[in-house]
Amino acid sequence: MYKILKAGKLAGNIYEMVVEAPRVAKHCLPGQFVIVKMDEVGERIPLTICDYDREAGTITIVFQPIGASTEKFTYLKTGDSFRDFVGPLGRPSELCEEENLEETRKKKILFVAGGVGTAPVYPQVKWLHEHGIDADVIIGAKTKELVILEDKFQAVCGNLYITTDDGSYGRSGMVTKVIEDLVTTEGKTYDHCVAIGPMIMMKFCCLTTKKYNIPTIVSMNPIMVDGTGMCGACRVMVGDEVKFACVDGPEFDGHAIDFDAAMKRQAMYKTEEGRALLKLRE
Ligand code: NAD
Ligand code: FES
Known part of the structure; x- marks a missing residue:
């Protein structure tokens, strides 16, 4: 379990969390990300790293609730713990x-x-x-x-x-x-x-x-599932090549990205996400 040392709102509906994760803090570099999971059955949420403190063994994540899983994360308070904090993932900048x-x-x-x-x-x-x-x-x-x-x-x-x-x-x-x-x-x-x-x-x-x-x-922050290059969910077109954002990225040459295709893919699960969020709020 990963302990939340500090949780709160940074602005509007943007949240900040300082998480005790010494192994990730020791190895991460700018540009990399983590995947968090609230509990055994929770969805995997990829989140970019906002800051890290190698000595304190902490990682700061900043996120905005956009679906049921990220909204559930906002309910966590200082002192709470969650199930998984996997990283550092992706290639450093x-x-x-x-x-x-x-x-x-x-x-x-x-x-x-x-x-x-x-x-x-x-x-x-x-x-x-x-x-x-x-x-x-x-x-x-x-x-x-x-x-x-x-x-x-x-x-x-x-x-x-x-x-x-x-x-x-x-x-x-x-x-x-x-x-x-x-x-x-x-x-x-x-x-x-x-x-x-x-x-x-x-x-x-x-x-x-x-x-x-x-x-x-x-x-690039496309939809991700495993975060290890196995599922293909995070594919993006860079020039005429298919790349996986989780292992080949997340950083790419922006002038070669097919943004229209990437945005279309990102929107694919919006209705499903909306339904899950409404269910959570019932
Ligand atoms: P937002 O909609 O408030 O936009 C932020 C700024 O982007 C705007 O103030 C504006 O200056 C600029 N912008 C927006 N649309 C533009 C346009 N058409 N042309 C030029 N500039 C434009 O941003 P938000 O609501 O904070 O964003 C949330 C989104 O950011 C989510 O979709 C999330 O997935 C994404 N995000 C991406 C990353 C990443 O690694 N790429 C990391 C965190 C969040
Ligand atoms: Fe599965 Fe990238 S998230 S291949």
Whole structure:
């Protein structure tokens, strides 16, 4: 069993949990994820890692309830335990690998973080900062109350640009508008972009960065079942190749991803999820 050392709301319907998981904390790297399971019969939920503390042996996860299983997770409190916490899964971000440091140091890097997807961006930016590289970061949220981790990012990034869809905080408009503004009117140049958030955001970020020839990595979060490359549930088309997000990713070249097919697959179980959620709330 895995003990929850801290549980609570981060903002709106976004939840944060600090979990005692020393083995995962010892080995995980930025870009990787975990699969959690509440009990023996619980559904497996893939969640990105927001932070880790190797000494304390803890992992911080941030999530938003989108179905019955994630909603059940929000009922857990500090001191509770749950059944499984499997990880670290997936390949670490190439940007945060020691052997790539010399190359990475030469790049001007822009991270684009959208909504709950802001959480998995944090360990990458923090890792780079700890290795002497301060990347620029754009955080996008629907409204002021949904901006997360601002202080944590402020401490580890270069320039931080916050934007809200409704203009209630920071700049006004979606993250793609900020990318446009930075590279067209504010004289910024970037050699590398990492965009993490809802698929629709990653799709439009990639269309924008393609115009300016900025190579862009995205972190795909398709439906997953086993998380070990056996079931094929998480397949995504990258160029003309089929890749499994759980073992070949989750990070891929965003300019080669077929986002429309990925979004279609992601929507496949929405009705079933909705039914399960209504049943849980009865
Ligand atoms: P959201 O809908 O609030 O969007 C966040 C930001 O993305 C917006 O503020 C906007 O700036 C940008 N955006 C949204 N649509 C856009 C568009 N059409 N064009 C340009 N920019 C756009 O995000 P949310 O509600 O927090 O997102 C939840 C989703 O994020 C879930 O579907 C979840 O699966 C996904 N998610 C993805 C990852 C990942 O690893 N990729 C991690 C966590 C969550
Ligand atoms: Fe089964 Fe990736 S989740 S192959």
